[in-house]
Amino acid sequence: MILPELNPSQNEAVTHAGGPLLVLAPAGSGKTRVVISRLLHLFEKHGWSDDRILAVTFTRKAAREMVSRIAESRPSFAVPWVGTFHSVAARMLRQHADRIGLPREFAIVDGPDQRQILRDLLEAAGLSEKEHDPKSVLLRISQWKTSGVSPDEAERTSFGPFRADAGLYRSYEARLGAQKVLDFDDLLLRLTRLLKNDPEVRTFYRNQFEHILVDEYQDTNAAQEALLRILSRDGRNVTVVGDDDQSIYRFRGADVGHILSFARHYPDARRVVLSVNYRSTRAIVGAAKAMISSATSRFDKDMSSAGGKGLPVVLKKAGNESDEARHIGLRILEKVSSGSRFRDQAVLFRMNVQAQTFSRILTEQGIPYKIRAGSDGFFSRREIRDLLAYMRLCVNPFDRVSLSRVLNVPQRGFGDKTRNRLEALADKEALPARRLLSLLAEELPQKAADTARRFADDLSEGRVLAEKGEGVCPLLSFWLERTGYERYLEGLGEPEGTLRDRRENLRELSRMADRFDRSWKAVPERTPAGVFLEELALSQDDPGDTEAGETPDRVALLTIHQAKGLEFRHVYLAGAEEGILPLRGRNRVDVEEERRLFYVGMTRARETLEITYCLTRQLFGKTDSFKPSRFLFDLPREFTEGDRPSPAGAGEPSGIGRSVSGTHSSSGARHSEPMGVSRRSEPGSSEVPPKPKIVSRPEWIGRVVRHARFGQGVVEEASGEGGDLELAIRFEEVGVKRLLERFANLTAD
């Protein structure tokens, strides 16, 4: 097959035959094209039918893009097995649900549901949310689950407050089981377990998929990696594509170690590096390359730009965040007057709060912009969650979270007392909602009992409607009408605007249901509502985001995380300050991940890149002064211009391990304002110290150790830096400490 438009390494990645393949695809290296070309190449070369290849992505957006790109190239292919890890797993699990005692219509609980379950469990256990923050406990539970630690083991190896967390883990699992629902982790874990225990199913899929391709492999977590391994023929028929430098999701379990050690885990894996950047100018690539090369754990890749030299990366110092925004606004207008559009430009920052200043200032300057809805997105709106809860109860009557949510919405006169009674009944025995309500009715006074029975009847009616399978709209309308939801909203006494928004959201939900019903094709043994709800559960997409067609001419205001995978002609990377980027959180920072984040931000730019930093900034209500980001010192003079920061020696970040700042600053830098002294590199010492070998040491995580002074603790993170093993250990008494294993003198416990 002739692929004339591909460069040699792209071509190698596309045509590689046999054996595991790792494609290292840095920003702008034509990754998507290579992925699509490879899939088409495999189809054509082998004459496989279109269900013989599995392609997994991390986001639905990426999956959608893959599907449409394939369709563009070869409309004849359907490629049914393209999806997210979770959607693919859900599909396989439903297929074989009977083998593991799951109903085919098992529901999937999302983040807010999980949090609600945990809150209920905390209350039942008499624990406070203060000491057991639901989010962190869930994170902990997720770590336990993904690393294969059972509640029993967790209880054995935990101590202090974690003992209680382990107890919560046990009851959390029990409650999910009783409700016949799975969380996101379960989708992967249960499938992996099924494949492990059931040779028939395992053989079935291993035979079905001639080839498996994984995109954004640097974002895989342990559960996904385990699934990939068992689903594939021991990795023989696997292609993974990714970029270790763009791994920015460690906080949610991604382990860059998977991509870094791919060759170790999959013997005779072939590695192809796509090293030509077709996106950005030489200046941008040069600056980004220099800055990421100071990272400690990465593949040493070469990168070159296929473009022209371009304009230098501009560094700009601003007095405060308003000045910063005003400056960027003016630059945006300059670009527009010289022919660029607003939508060619993007402002990138570390934290969502930073968007507020830009929003205010850009409005003043008359610049159109768009901000992606954050946590107040469509699917976290009360009206949406309420109606979805009603619908979910009809698909899965065991869903306690949904029942509890709508118990008193609209008001039925059920308060805490009634709720507790209901919870107690549900604890005793797993029963469908209508049975629970009938039982409850027996304990209630006449009037309340009638209400409970009416509610139970409504639920039965809704259930019948859902089972009939005539679509989502009838079910939605049923609940809207039966609950008098509009009247309920009116009675809330909220401001006019809020009420209007809520009504508009409900209309949007109806439209979504309508669109779904129109395109709905019968799936054996599944109800439309079940499929609809699964689609929503697996996509927390803002519906506004997915509206196709028009692309309004607006500047994009994005966090760097949101910008991943996107590109813009002109990028403004704002807030390049110590404490912001790298961010200094309450706990500690993972400077390496922050560096990659900075890198991802830089590499979004095609033509121009401007990086700004503020001397002072108002954050959390008070004004503080900030120092320029250490990463700015890694940008070579050759590719930059403007306000190069002068190294300030004082106030190095505390903690063990050398600071990055200064160590790698370009040796020839002249310091216009030599206020600091110490941090200059010796002239001629521009040699970067030899790259330490990797890196992530997952085998340490979860180990219980004893320290002479701090006592007993559990290892939360482990990474090798400069040949040393650095551990983050949570101690019972003193909290999290970061220690070098070499010096800490730890004993196993």
Add this chain to the structure above:
DNA sequence: GTCCTCGCGTTTTTT
């Protein structure tokens, strides 16, 4: 059962 006030903590986000 609902409203109000006080105090605290504050990343990043997908499925």
Add this chain to the structure above:
DNA sequence: ACGCGAGGAC
């Protein structure tokens, strides 16, 4: 600054 949760008042 601001929102959220806990706890008290009505």
